[in-house]
Amino acid sequence: MLQRSWRRLALDAAALASLAFILVPLVFVTWLAFFKQEIPSFPPEGYTLHWFSSMLTQKAIIDGFVMSAEVGVVATLVGLALGVPAALGLVRYTSWWGGAASTLLLMPLVVPAIVLGTAIYVAEVEAEILVYGFGIETPVIGTIGGLIAAHALIVLPWVVRLVTASLIGFDRSIEEAAQNLGATPVVTLRRITLPVIRPGVVAAALFAFVISFSNLELSLFLVGAGRTTLPIAILQYLEWKIDPTIAAASVVQIAIIAAAMLITDRFVKLTQVV
Amino acid sequence: MAKVEIESLSKRYGENFVVKDLSIDIPQGEFLVLLGPSGCGKTTTLRMIAGFVEPSAGRILLAGRDVTTLPPWKRNTGLVFQSYALFPHLSVEENVAFGLEMRKVSPAERRAAVAEALRLVRLEGFGARLPRQLSGGQQQRVALARALAFRPDVLLLDEPLSNLDAKLREEVRVEIRELQQKLGLTTVMVTHDQDEALSMADRLVVMAQGEARQIGTQRDLYERPADRFVAGFVGRSNFLDGGAAPDGLFLSTGGLRIACASRARGKGILALRPEAVSVGPEAACLDNSFEGVVEYISYLGSVLDVRVRLSPQDRIIVQIANRSGEVLPKMGDTLKIGWPATAGRVFPEEGVSR
Numbered sequence: 001m002l003q004r005s006w007r008r009l010a011l012d013a014a015a016l017a018s019l020a021f022i023l024v025p026l027v028f029v030t031w032l033a034f035f036k037q038e039i040p041s042f043p044p045e046g047y048t049l050h051w052f053s054s055m056l057t058q059k060a061i062i063d064g065f066v067m068s069a070e071v072g073v074v075a076t077l078v079g080l081a082l083g084v085p086a087a088l089g090l091v092r093y094t095s096w097w098g099g100a101a102s103t104l105l106l107m108p109l110v111v112p113a114i115v116l117g118t119a120i121y122v123a124e125v126e127a128e129i130l131v132y133g134f135g136i137e138t139p140v141i142g143t144i145g146g147l148i149a150a151h152a153l154i155v156l157p158w159v160v161r162l163v164t165a166s167l168i169g170f171d172r173s174i175e176e177a178a179q180n181l182g183a184t185p186v187v188t189l190r191r192i193t194l195p196v197i198r199p200g201v202v203a204a205a206l207f208a209f210v211i212s213f214s215n216l217e218l219s220l221f222l223v224g225a226g227r228t229t230l231p232i233a234i235l236q237y238l239e240w241k242i243d244p245t246i247a248a249a250s251v252v253q254i255a256i257i258a259a260a261m262l263i264t265d266r267f268v269k270l271t272q273v274v
Numbered sequence: 275m276a277k278v279e280i281e282s283l284s285k286r287y288g289e290n291f292v293v294k295d296l297s298i299d300i301p302q303g304e305f306l307v308l309l310g311p312s313g314c315g316k317t318t319t320l321r322m323i324a325g326f327v328e329p330s331a332g333r334i335l336l337a338g339r340d341v342t343t344l345p346p347w348k349r350n351t352g353l354v355f356q357s358y359a360l361f362p363h364l365s366v367e368e369n370v371a372f373g374l375e376m377r378k379v380s381p382a383e384r385r386a387a388v389a390e391a392l393r394l395v396r397l398e399g400f401g402a403r404l405p406r407q408l409s410g411g412q413q414q415r416v417a418l419a420r421a422l423a424f425r426p427d428v429l430l431l432d433e434p435l436s437n438l439d440a441k442l443r444e445e446v447r448v449e450i451r452e453l454q455q456k457l458g459l460t461t462v463m464v465t466h467d468q469d470e471a472l473s474m475a476d477r478l479v480v481m482a483q484g485e486a487r488q489i490g491t492q493r494d495l496y497e498r499p500a501d502r503f504v505a506g507f508v509g510r511s512n513f514l515d516g517g518a519a520p521d522g523l524f525l526s527t528g529g530l531r532i533a534c535a536s537r538a539r540g541k542g543i544l545a546l547r548p549e550a551v552s553v554g555p556e557a558a559c560l561d562n563s564f565e566g567v568v569e570y571i572s573y574l575g576s577v578l579d580v581r582v583r584l585s586p587q588d589r590i591i592v593q594i595a596n597r598s599g600e601v602l603p604k605m606g607d608t609l610k611i612g613w614p615a616t617a618g619r620v621f622p623e624e625g626v627s628r
Contacts, residue, residue: 112332174362180421181376196362
């Protein structure tokens, strides 16, 4: 009995330590955002909301925020449009190439983002030259389209994984039941399959958005002049100043992601899918 | 509801026949049961009727219409799945309405048909619930209502009772059978449970290794089994190895000379129902009368199963009614048993010819 309570205590302690490890940076960033002095130092000289209003006057940060949101939403939609059918195909029609396709779809997770960024940048250069060769003069490098395509690439593995997970326990006889009742395969997909795996799809969308929204390494190579994402705007600001404006921007970013998770959790229990 | 015609239907995977040259005409309103051990091709046959498995050869006609090449959604069959396969995200009402919705039935008619279907399976008032809020038996009834609501040409039941507990299973058996008779539903059910098959069917198809071994009523199968497999699968049989001699005589490998009505020749097997065997003094005046030693007794309550050794190679199980006050046999007793010539049926040895 005593031994059991000891084990229990050890487990609680380990859980607490892990939680603290995760939360401490968040707590400090949030705390810092309210410090009065310009150069962060301890103890704080007082508290102020000044940095939040200062952030709102920083055009680069506001623009970066809008840009990140746009790219995040579109990349998520593209990721879902590609990833959901891919997951369905991988689970349903496994053949000799199924394993290869599955690995290929997870590749973006394995390749370091900085390498991936370089590679995509080079690819974009090549693409622009190639298109130019056909007599079409259209920019590829630094366009929002290129950025979205790259973000879609890094969110794809997450979409495929999460949707695949929700399809594993899926009883295929309900699809047969729908077809037996007169539903064509398309109607079956729309009315039965997608609604049933919705929790997985919603979780996939959320992850995709968060990953795109917070991506720095890939975007660094692919943004155009004067059009940066929020993480890049924050990085660039940090090169000149280290006042708590950045902490304030981070707090807003954290709040947005947390809100997204809470909203999602209302529709699907995240603990069940992730 | 309509008749179903199956014409020389086959399903082959490479060299391997899952269903081989199956032909059955199912008249309107008949309850046909496909009975057989697992892997006998009964479920494949059902899935071919529903359109989920493409036949390698043969035709399927529903209400006179050739549906062999039609996809499932154009066939108008109502299938009840073993797992029920209810749509988990739709309410009971929406589940039952699905087939009507796919057929573009107007909302008003749809509501009426759904209410009627739920009334038939005694689930009025459950319409707003989700499938997971129902018990297994209730889910099974929703699946049945869903398959009936759109008036299919044929009702297909794929082991519909196997997920229910034993007591409920017997209730639902009667319920489905009564409903089927009341509505005059042409029904094809697949099962491996012979009690279930015998208690529900108008006619049965006993299948083994992809082939229909016998098609007939319960009585046909039980009293006139077509081969050794049917004799062993439907009800119980004693089997004695041996060979048929002329003059309606069967010589067992253990040396017994048994009178039987069969005219078969050559090596064969004699099948004998346990309850056809008489025990005690009255056995002496029957066509076949033997003495044997009681080897084993199973006390089953209303009856006793007694295994009697007639010769070193020949053992027969007999059933003795457990009437009060009677002296019951004990292990090692010598017992007189006998049976009329008509009780034994001789089949050629399995695999030699059929």
